[in-house]
Amino acid sequence: MYSIGEFSKLSGFTIKTLRFYHEKQLLEPSAVDPATGYRYYDNANIERARIIRQLRKMEFSLSDIRDILDKYDDQAEMLDYLEGHKKTIQAKIIQYQNVKKTIDNLIKNEKEAIMTMKDSGFEVEEKQVDPILVAGVRMKGKYSDCSVGFQKLGRAFGRYIKGKPLCLYYDAEYREEDADFEPCMPIKQHVEKEGFSVRQLTGGKCVCLLHKGPYDQLGRSYARILEYVKQKGLKMNCPTREVYIKGPGIILKGNPKKYLTEIQMFISD
Amino acid sequence: MYSIGEFSKLSGFTIKTLRFYHEKQLLEPSAVDPATGYRYYDNANIERARIIRQLRKMEFSLSDIRDILDKYDDQAEMLDYLEGHKKTIQAKIIQYQNVKKTIDNLIKNEKEAIMTMKDSGFEVEEKQVDPILVAGVRMKGKYSDCSVGFQKLGRAFGRYIKGKPLCLYYDAEYREEDADFEPCMPIKQHVEKEGFSVRQLTGGKCVCLLHKGPYDQLGRSYARILEYVKQKGLKMNCPTREVYIKGPGIILKGNPKKYLTEIQMFISD
DNA sequence: GATACAGCCTCCATCAAGGGGAGGGTCAAG
DNA sequence: CTTGACCCTCCCCTTGATGGAGGCTGTATC
Numbered sequence: 001m002y003s004i005g006e007f008s009k010l011s012g013f014t015i016k017t018l019r020f021y022h023e024k025q026l027l028e029p030s031a032v033d034p035a036t037g038y039r040y041y042d043n044a045n046i047e048r049a050r051i052i053r054q055l056r057k058m059e060f061s062l063s064d065i066r067d068i069l070d071k072y073d074d075q076a077e078m079l080d081y082l083e084g085h086k087k088t089i090q091a092k093i094i095q096y097q098n099v100k101k102t103i104d105n106l107i108k109n110e111k112e113a114i115m116t117m118k119d120s121g122f123e124v125e126e127k128q129v130d131p132i133l134v135a136g137v138r139m140k141g142k143y144s145d146c147s148v149g150f151q152k153l154g155r156a157f158g159r160y161i162k163g164k165p166l167c168l169y170y171d172a173e174y175r176e177e178d179a180d181f182e183p184c185m186p187i188k189q190h191v192e193k194e195g196f197s198v199r200q201l202t203g204g205k206c207v208c209l210l211h212k213g214p215y216d217q218l219g220r221s222y223a224r225i226l227e228y229v230k231q232k233g234l235k236m237n238c239p240t241r242e243v244y245i246k247g248p249g250i251i252l253k254g255n256p257k258k259y260l261t262e263i264q265m266f267i268s269d
Numbered sequence: 270m271y272s273i274g275e276f277s278k279l280s281g282f283t284i285k286t287l288r289f290y291h292e293k294q295l296l297e298p299s300a301v302d303p304a305t306g307y308r309y310y311d312n313a314n315i316e317r318a319r320i321i322r323q324l325r326k327m328e329f330s331l332s333d334i335r336d337i338l339d340k341y342d343d344q345a346e347m348l349d350y351l352e353g354h355k356k357t358i359q360a361k362i363i364q365y366q367n368v369k370k371t372i373d374n375l376i377k378n379e380k381e382a383i384m385t386m387k388d389s390g391f392e393v394e395e396k397q398v399d400p401i402l403v404a405g406v407r408m409k410g411k412y413s414d415c416s417v418g419f420q421k422l423g424r425a426f427g428r429y430i431k432g433k434p435l436c437l438y439y440d441a442e443y444r445e446e447d448a449d450f451e452p453c454m455p456i457k458q459h460v461e462k463e464g465f466s467v468r469q470l471t472g473g474k475c476v477c478l479l480h481k482g483p484y485d486q487l488g489r490s491y492a493r494i495l496e497y498v499k500q501k502g503l504k505m506n507c508p509t510r511e512v513y514i515k516g517p518g519i520i521l522k523g524n525p526k527k528y529l530t531e532i533q534m535f536i537s538d
Numbered sequence: 539g540a541t542a543c544a545g546c547c548t549c550c551a552t553c554a555a556g557g558g559g560a561g562g563g564t565c566a567a568g
Numbered sequence: 569c570t571t572g573a574c575c576c577t578c579c580c581c582t583t584g585a586t587g588g589a590g591g592c593t594g595t596a597t598c
Binding site: 272283285286289293305306307325330331332 | 554555556557558563564565
């Protein structure tokens with residue numbers, strides 16, 4: 001016969017937990033002093049406690065454990081229970097793996113944005129851009145309708161998306177209304193969908209500039225880039241691209257002052 | 270302005286949850302009618318609700334979410350939070366994977382025992398046994414002390430164990446006291462440990478019989494097997510092996526009537 | 539015998555993240 | 569004006585414990 005304190009050390013459960021299990025009729029002391037209410041445990045309780053520990057480690061609920069202890073005396077009879085429980089556990093694993101994937105993506109995106117900003121002196125530079133497979137929706141209207149296009153792309157290509165969103169501008173100059181542009185999302189593999197253009201964008205040499213700040217101030221950066229092009233006597237090709245390195249995030253909309261956009265203008269000498 | 274019912278549909282939270290979030294000051298309606306207590310939400314609430322949904326999907330706690338919404342307006346500032354949370358999630362994944370592994374093992378063991386029993390007609394038969402790598406503790410004493418040996422093996426070789434426990438009996442006849450035997454555990458790789466003999470057991474031809482029932486009735490099966498050996502004029506070699514296909518389980522001690530033990534006696538003509 | 543202190547008791551409250559339901563007030567349409 | 573849908577607050581329930589208040593009990597020591 002052990003007092004609750006002794007039994008606590010033997011079983012590895014706290015005193016509180018033992019009282020709780022008693023209340024739940026999961027692990028009942030072999031004797032309770034009717035005068036004092038003191039609980040006393042014996043060796044049979046130790047065995048039962050051991051079983052409960054094992055099952056708790058496997059994340060069985062207390063009611064499941066009571067069920068098991070009541071119904072079964074052989075592990076073979078538990079097979080169904082185990083199979084069912086395994087499915088539950090498996091589902092949780094998958095769920096958490098998805099959460100982890102999401103978080104990893106967020107972290108990766110932010111880190112990339114930070115790196116891009118560090119590497120850039122926010123000066124106009126010439127660089128080589130690789131070809132890229134994208135899905136796009138060509139639109140006419142106001143620039144701000146862009147986001148509608150990205151929403152459509154997100155819904156349609158969700159899991160194929162891999163990379164930063166970008167937008168092609170087909171007008172040779174700035175247009176307030178009735179602009180001709182095409183929001184695009186880089187995708188992992190070729191998938192055709194009604195209403196979207198899926199194709200490989202050609203790479204090539206371009207003049208580019210990283211713009212930091214809200215979209216309505218892109219004009220200043222465009223001015224700088226155009227000046228550079230004029231000075232060097234380069235010839236620009238349509239469409240212009242904007243790559244949204246960091247914009248309104250998936251979670252927080254963020255501070256527009258911190259948005260990062262790369263303007264890419266393809267050139268030929 | 271939306272009523273709580275409309276906003277519930279817009280945001281995807283139940284009415285109960287919205288009221289709960291209001292109470293927790295996580296998502297407060299833009300207006301509350303002081304006379305009726307009716308809650309009214311606006312578009313800014315929709316955006317905040319969207320953020321909360323995203324973060325809840327990632328299993329952030331409500332207090333974390335409130336923290337994030339209060340402190341940060343840019344995802345980049347959340348990086349530490351995300352990294353910390355990722356670790357938590359990762360830990361859960363590992364934990365659940367371990368649980369799953371344990372359950373898988375239990376299921377596998379029970380299924381194997383069931384298969385073995387189905388395949389066997391509980392008749393004496395001759396078969397070829399493969400060599401096997403084991404860790405063993407040689408002991409002298411009562412058979413029932415066997416379990417002590419297995420406990421030692423379990424503690425010492427825990428994660429290297431792979432297979433059913435077995436025991437070697439070095440006495441030529443049955444001994445109540447002072448028997449000479451060696452509990453063994455099959456292991457995956459050679460690991461030396463003080464006090465244990467780690468070696469490859471040789472395989473070979475043996476006469477064997479599956480015994481179903483408690484260990485104290487093994488005598489009957491031994492009698493059957495010895496009769497067979499005598500009849501066929503075979504020569505037995507020491508030590509005899511008992512393989513515990515199904516004994517007291519890891520969780521439930523089980524019903525001794527269902528225990529399965531294979532007796533293996535190695536023979537040479 | 540008194541006292542100190544450890545150990546035990548019951549009862550109540552708390553956590554997270556809501557869900558269920560009772561009992562009662564409110565809104566809009568017919 | 570009524571009806572039915574909608575909304576309100578308040579309280580209890582879930583799971584698996586944990587923490588604390590206030591009060592007994594048991595044993596050792598002085």
